Each structure stands twice: as C-alpha cells, then as structure tokens.
Amino acid sequence: NAGVTQTPKFRVLKTGQSMTLLCAQDMNHEYMYWYRQDPGMGLRLIHYSVGEGTTAKGEVPDGYNVSRLKKQNFLLGLESAAPSQTSVYFCASRLVGDTEAFFGQGTRLTVV
Amino acid sequence: GIQVEQSPPDLILQEGANSTLRCNFSDSVNNLQWFHQNPWGQLINLFYIPSGTKQNGRLSATTVATERYSLLYISSSQTTDSGVYFCAVCTSGTYKYIFGTGTRLKVLA
Numbered sequence: 001n002a003g004v005t006q007t008p009k010f011r012v013l014k015t016g017q018s019m020t021l022l023c024a025q026d027m028n029h030e031y032m033y034w035y036r037q038d039p040g041m042g043l044r045l046i047h048y049s050v051g052e053g054t055t056a057k058g059e060v061p062d063g064y065n066v067s068r069l070k071k072q073n074f075l076l077g078l079e080s081a082a083p084s085q086t087s088v089y090f091c092a093s094r095l096v097g098d099t100e101a102f103f104g105q106g107t108r109l110t111v112v
Numbered sequence: 113g114i115q116v117e118q119s120p121p122d123l124i125l126q127e128g129a130n131s132t133l134r135c136n137f138s139d140s141v142n143n144l145q146w147f148h149q150n151p152w153g154q155l156i157n158l159f160y161i162p163s164g165t166k167q168n169g170r171l172s173a174t175t176v177a178t179e180r181y182s183l184l185y186i187s188s189s190q191t192t193d194s195g196v197y198f199c200a201v202c203t204s205g206t207y208k209y210i211f212g213t214g215t216r217l218k219v220l221a
Binding site: 031033035041042043044045048050056058059088090092094098099100101102103105106108 | 113142143145147153154155157160162198200202207208209210211212213214
C-alpha cells in the first residue's frame with residue numbers, strides 16, 4: 001500500500017515546453033486534488049476531481065489542464081510552461097464524504 | 113469562497129515552551145485537518161478534527177465548529193516541531209479542500 005505517489009519528484013522545463021504530472025493512489029479514493037505551493041506560501045487548489053471522468057476548477061486553474069480517465073490516477077498538464085509556474089505541486093486524495101485527505105510527497109518544478 | 117486565516121503567522125519558541133495555534137474560518141465546514149510541513153517540505157497529517165478534541169502525545173487539537181475556529185496545542189516543544197503548520201477545511205456542500213495561511217514555527221535549542 002503506497003498511498004499517494006507523485007511522478008516525477010523533480011523536473012526542470014524550458015519556457016514553452018509541455019509536461020504531465022502523474023498522481024496515483026491505491027486507496028480506492030473518489031476525490032483527488034492538485035495544489036501548488038509557491039515559496040513561503042500556503043497551498044492553493046488548482047483543480048480537483050470527485051470521481052472517474054470528472055474534473056472541476058479550483059482557486060488557480062489558469063494554465064493547467066487535468067484528466068481523470070482512471071479512478072486511481074489524476075493527471076496535471078502544462079501545455080506551455082511559464083516561469084510563473086515554477087512551484088512545488090502536491091496531489092491529495094480522500095474517500096467520499098467527510099473524510100481526511102492524504103498527500104503525496106510533492107513535485108518540485110522549475111521553469112527557466 | 114471560504115476564508116481560512118491562521119494566527120500567529122510566525123512564532124519563535126524556546127525548547128520546552130508551550131504554544132497555541134489558531135485557525136479561523138469564515139463559513140461552515142464539515143472537514144478540518146491540521147498538517148505539519150517539515151523543513152524538507154513533506155506534509156504530515158496531524159489531526160482530522162471536524163469537531164471536538166483529540167490528543168496525540170504532546171499535541172492536541174480542538175475544533176469548535178459552531179464558532180468557526182480550531183486550535184492546535186503544542187506542549188513541551190522540541191526543535192523537531194519546527195516548520196509550518198497548516199489547517200485545511202472543506203465547506204459544507206462542496207468538495208474543495210482549502211488551506212489556511214499557515215503558522216511558521218521555529219523552536220530554538
């Protein structure tokens with residue numbers, strides 16, 4: 001039981017490049033979330049999903065797309081990376097209802 | 113949307129001191145968690161506490177949902193308690209899990 005696993009852990013991109021971050025959970029959780037954390041700041045919600053095939057916008061969705069084709073995976077895409085997207089990205093998941101969230105270890109992304 | 117404010121924003125303690133961190137939220141919530149983000153950036157679950165009181169060793173937490181606040185108590189602080197403490201809430205009727213502004217704690221030896 002690995003919990004919530006994020007891939008990759010580190011990445012450096014050039015401005016304009018694209019990439020996909022993968023979040024995988026093995027706890028059969030319905031809800032999944034993507035956050036970004038800028039230096040010295042709190043976590044801000046980018047997108048979330050309440051089940052397979054569903055996605056919704058969070059607080060800061062611009063510049064990102066997501067997909068939830070399989071229940072256990074939640075993908076975060078950057079189509080054309082910008083330096084402003086340099087951040088640490090966290091994924092989380094939880095069960096349906098009033099339940100606690102579990103977080104991955106984070107992905108440190110630098111856009112140069 | 114809901115506003116989640118934490119106080120104090122920064123706190124410096126001597127080892128062995130006690131402290132109280134506060135999380136205020138502007139709307140009704142049905143989920144509330146406390147996390148510790150260590151100096152390596154890892155988020156550690158401390159408490160899932162939408163209401164009531166819980167204790168785990170030197171840490172305890174209380175949520176008074178009707179008055180829209182939660183408190184995290186740290187007793188006999190240790191240098192390993194240093195880091196940032198976040199509360200996160202989910203409002204009734206939504207699925208969004210929103211983080212507070214955080215309290216940065218430094219414990220001096």
